[in-house]
Amino acid sequence: MSLRHFTACSWASAALGLLLLVGCAGTDGKVIRVACVGPMTGEQAKQGKDMLEGAQLAVEEWNAKGGVLGKKIELLVGDDAQDPKQANAVANKMFTQGVVVIDGHYNSSCTIPASEVYNQRKMVCLTPASTNPQVTDRKYPTIFRVCGRDDQQGRAAAQWIAKHLPGARVAVLDDKTTYGQGLAGEFTKSYKELTGKEPVFTGVVVKEDQDHTPVLTNMKGSSPDIVYFGGLYPQGGLIVKQMRQLGMKTSFMSGDGTYDPEFIRIAGPENAEGSYLTFIPDQEKLPTAKKVVDAYKKRFGEVGPYSLYSYEAINIALQGMVKAGSEDGEKVAQAIHSMAFDTVFGPMQFDAKGDVLVSPYVMWQVQGGKLVQLPADS
Amino acid sequence: MTSGSAFFQQIVNGLTVGAVYALIALGYTMVYGIIELINFAHGEIYMLGAYFGTIAAGALLLAGVPVYVTLPLALLAAAGLTGLYGLSAERMAYRPLRKAGRLAPLITALGLSIFFQQLVLLTQGAKDKVFPLAITSAGVTLGPVRVAYIQMLILAVAAALMVGLQLFVQKTSMGRAMRCTAQDPLMASLVGVPVNRVISLTFVLGSSLAAVAGVLVVVYYGKVNYLSGYTAGLKAFTAAVLGGIGNIPGAMLGGIFLGVVEGLAAGYIGGEYKDVVAFVILVLVLIIRPQGLLGVRVPDKV
Numbered sequence: 001m002s003l004r005h006f007t008a009c010s011w012a013s014a015a016l017g018l019l020l021l022v023g024c025a026g027t028d029g030k031v032i033r034v035a036c037v038g039p040m041t042g043e044q045a046k047q048g049k050d051m052l053e054g055a056q057l058a059v060e061e062w063n064a065k066g067g068v069l070g071k072k073i074e075l076l077v078g079d080d081a082q083d084p085k086q087a088n089a090v091a092n093k094m095f096t097q098g099v100v101v102i103d104g105h106y107n108s109s110c111t112i113p114a115s116e117v118y119n120q121r122k123m124v125c126l127t128p129a130s131t132n133p134q135v136t137d138r139k140y141p142t143i144f145r146v147c148g149r150d151d152q153q154g155r156a157a158a159q160w161i162a163k164h165l166p167g168a169r170v171a172v173l174d175d176k177t178t179y180g181q182g183l184a185g186e187f188t189k190s191y192k193e194l195t196g197k198e199p200v201f202t203g204v205v206v207k208e209d210q211d212h213t214p215v216l217t218n219m220k221g222s223s224p225d226i227v228y229f230g231g232l233y234p235q236g237g238l239i240v241k242q243m244r245q246l247g248m249k250t251s252f253m254s255g256d257g258t259y260d261p262e263f264i265r266i267a268g269p270e271n272a273e274g275s276y277l278t279f280i281p282d283q284e285k286l287p288t289a290k291k292v293v294d295a296y297k298k299r300f301g302e303v304g305p306y307s308l309y310s311y312e313a314i315n316i317a318l319q320g321m322v323k324a325g326s327e328d329g330e331k332v333a334q335a336i337h338s339m340a341f342d343t344v345f346g347p348m349q350f351d352a353k354g355d356v357l358v359s360p361y362v363m364w365q366v367q368g369g370k371l372v373q374l375p376a377d378s
Numbered sequence: 379m380t381s382g383s384a385f386f387q388q389i390v391n392g393l394t395v396g397a398v399y400a401l402i403a404l405g406y407t408m409v410y411g412i413i414e415l416i417n418f419a420h421g422e423i424y425m426l427g428a429y430f431g432t433i434a435a436g437a438l439l440l441a442g443v444p445v446y447v448t449l450p451l452a453l454l455a456a457a458g459l460t461g462l463y464g465l466s467a468e469r470m471a472y473r474p475l476r477k478a479g480r481l482a483p484l485i486t487a488l489g490l491s492i493f494f495q496q497l498v499l500l501t502q503g504a505k506d507k508v509f510p511l512a513i514t515s516a517g518v519t520l521g522p523v524r525v526a527y528i529q530m531l532i533l534a535v536a537a538a539l540m541v542g543l544q545l546f547v548q549k550t551s552m553g554r555a556m557r558c559t560a561q562d563p564l565m566a567s568l569v570g571v572p573v574n575r576v577i578s579l580t581f582v583l584g585s586s587l588a589a590v591a592g593v594l595v596v597v598y599y600g601k602v603n604y605l606s607g608y609t610a611g612l613k614a615f616t617a618a619v620l621g622g623i624g625n626i627p628g629a630m631l632g633g634i635f636l637g638v639v640e641g642l643a644a645g646y647i648g649g650e651y652k653d654v655v656a657f658v659i660l661v662l663v664l665i666i667r668p669q670g671l672l673g674v675r676v677p678d679k680v
Contacts (some may be wrong), residue, residue: 043504176650206649208609210599213391214644214652217384234506234601241600244515245526246387262505266600268512 032071032327034059034314035094037078037087037104037114038129044082047106050304051128052077054311055103057296058318068318069327080110091117100124100327101317103310108132108179115143122329124317124336128309131256132178136353142333144354146309146316148280150179152359153255154186156278157228160363161253162194171201171224171250173215173239175231180207183255184230191228200224205235213242219250226251226276233258237266244271251275259305259364259371269369278361281345282373283308289344312343383522388645389638394529394598396637397536401591402614403621403629404543405464405584411560411624412580413476418487419467420588421611422494426463427589428602429498429507431456436510448511449597456593457586464585465578473574491607498604506601513597532594539587540630547626556580560624616660622673631671 036055040048059075067073078094080087087110094102095117102118102125105111111130118125119140126144127135131153136145161168170191174184188199201222203215216239219227227243227250229236236258243250253276264272283289283303292311296303320336321327341348349357363374402424409417434455438448471490475483517526547553558566559576567573595610596602613636621632636656643655663671 204649206652209649210595210601210606211391211395212649213394214388214641215649217387217391218645220387221384237601238599241515245517245524245528247517247519247524262508265508266506268515268600270512271515 040079058314126313156361158190180230233263240267392638392641396634400633407629419490421607424588425607427592431593460589622670628672
């Protein structure tokens, strides 16, 4: 490229850049902008849509009541395409558009980098679905988590085993990812604390592999009664299937990463029967959620697993804003920390890190080829 | 780690994986033997076979075909359709470049591999495709070793196909034509061997074998996705090189050997290290016997 060309090009790009800036003008102060940010396109577009519908419902309700601080609420949509780099870019875009409250993101791997931006720009961010401890462990004052944490989940599983299967020989497998290793590690820690016993076997399954028979063969030698797996449903399904192919009757327990109907299909319904999964409670059965669930169904149809968390993320932020009497992110966050909320999940309060005080996890089991929530007291 | 009694179980696990590697490796080695092209799209051909099998099985079950004929029919459908893909890949991507040196076809193969991956991603989505038939996990227990029926099926089908292929290449006139073409395509064409047809047939055979491997794997593991071909292709290529690329019995031995080594490495050292062990062995074999386990050192063809 010659120098003249280069100069021409830079002028052209500068002009384009100016145009873009014009397009990004902030609010004129007449509305309050909130945004729902998540994977709106790609493989997880369904989860993004679930989040967005929850947010829409909440915003519509607030606007019907006259908005907040005398202003209407405007809901913006951001797409991170489940890509951490894109999450960071969309976070910056939301700042330039004058958004004060973020309901997002879905994946922990997106929420973590994006929250760096939100923290720096003092925007309030409430994630409805990211369960990795790192999201709140950095103790950023304006970052909150409405759902549970992976470590609460590992603990819930260990408590269940300690209570219902006290004499069981327990094996632990993980897939070496941040999520899987964290979950299995937290399970093992709680299991040791609660029972004073060590797992009879620990092993690793490689996420990229299809064949887990070598590690399962080794595990078979320790004859465990139940195996706890930290990882996602494709491997979970294969583990169950291959255990049965090796003639093992070991029960299977895992977390929300395995909570997917595909888990049962990959394992085969016969093989998966009786498997345990920790997950959030069935919202359609929560008495406190009935009104919202009915309204949601009427407006959008089926309620997604994280739809209502997204709904409550918006509610909590706006209630905080009312109490703070300001749109300033830091003041809103302080208000949220100081309040107790009445949500569809029951009373909700946040600790100093921005996590919910009460672990939401309950035990589910595969029964007759379907996932069924077990009663809390059985 | 693995106890003594688990040793034989690890061997059985490894044999099953190895049989699949061997079936895919045959396609690499046959194509290399004939036109000295490393067909890097072959892993994707295997993945396509798995998809065709899954879709065919789904359609057949929907049409009310009984379960026990669904699997053989799905295998045939996958082998046939994937064979056509292999045929067209050769016609459209490789044949125009046959006289273009070695680098251009190699790069075309890589391009084709990306094309197939994205084709499946766009038409079938990124999610795992689950085989519609739940295959029984039952099996027989022989002392400390448990062999599932599906493992027996994989080993039996693989063995039958390998014996069949060996007979075809050694005993039939088309097989003789293939061996001729492999030795010297120009000379073969001068003595009346239909070289183009032989090459097409090689691609069809290799692709169909890979498709059978694909369907067996999707039945065994229950799922496939658009990236499944990459690792499987790489492993099968390793197996072909290990056995001596261009050598059909070598590919079979290489596949079985690689599967068993991986199984034992995963059992005794840990799953994270099995690829390390497999590739270290490949490097050692190539240092000590560059022509591979069964390969013969051929003088450069001029």
